[in-house]
Amino acid sequence: MTAPLHHVEHGQGRPVVVLHGAGVDHREPEACFEPALRAHGGLRRIYPDLPGCGLSRAPTDLRSADGVLDVLRAFVEDVAGGAPVLLVGHSAGGYYAHGFAARWPGEVAGLALVCPLLAGTRDVPEHRPVVADPGLGDAGFRDYLVVQTAEMLDRYRRFVAPGAALADEAAAARIGERWELSGTDGPPYGGPVLVVAGRRDATVGWAAALGLLAVHPRATVAVLDRAGHALPHEQPAALAGLLAGWLDAVDAVDAGR
Template structure:
């Protein structure tokens, strides 16, 4: 599906009916990664209308030249939500840079958000990021990009990378991504989202680490934090059962029962 936002034709995949869920992918990939990572759990949970957009500069989204910063990307997302979701509070899910955008959306319009999920979140001022240390490694397996992303370097993970990550990498609109990446920081909000938050980090994440994710407990009064051993920045692929179980339980207990 496509929706025009001031000249940017946003491509997105929509599944199911019910409470809206906006799922945002990280930088340098597209909706195929988040669809593969989160759809099994969200579909099984039921009662959710899942939206997986290609962010500006990625996938099949055709980005207007006026989109030249992360703030512009956030503006596109805000309009997209206003137009296709309406007033119903939604759940925001983000991985990596997608989590950075999800946080900003929640902090700026907390009344619109029923829950916030941050997986391996990219955060300004990240600190204590561990060096790359594969949990399972084979020096002859995959290319350098695969080995820099996955700490579980097995044939199964390589197949996963080739199926749902690499195609998105190849589909990146490089000039647009570079233009946005040069101005990637978002202005901080005076408000803080006070609703239910789930933060999941990989203990072996050498891209954003996990220490900054722990710091979020001090910002969000209803945050649940899980640090997963044996997983890195590719946690949604490397620990799908763990992530799926945590997410499913959190959706039921934190959002539906107490949201």
């Protein structure tokens, strides 16, 4: 299945495709990941809106996560011209990125998953903010962030809420009826893998992410305190350092080290 995906991109070099989570659009990962990716240099950073999100339409016959993954593969082949890409995903974007690497490992040069939704999600903690202000923001903000400050509210209003307002809920419901990806039970992806989870993530937890350390032979896994599902907003410096190390690992593979 193919469907056009709206996207924005920056820079030149090796393509890195960054996938957002459910119910938002490219603006959230662009705000969170762009500083670290730009600082590394030599990367063409590509931020698509997934089907039914942002400015990307979801055809009525798109009714499964497998269909979304097929759309994503066609998009990656188009923008990368067949070259292996780096894949970065947050939340549901991590679910698709992980599935992509499992199905087509030769098309992925490196994989980074941040607060990924994973098969076998378990031991999800209750939502307990580190910093809370009952008078700050709306319920969506307070349920998403565990660091509830004026700075985080500004980021939420600029990078999360606008995409949420554009989400196609009917498309999400169709896709959600067949959410489990197929064709992902082959050998584990063997390239450089970074997995970052929030210790206070009340959406997907951190236990399933930690389990990927035993699955992928070249994985680095970090669980960050003072962070929930909105970890890319709440721990930007730590995330940037981890991404820099992952990118260095990809460069080392390219150099045969």
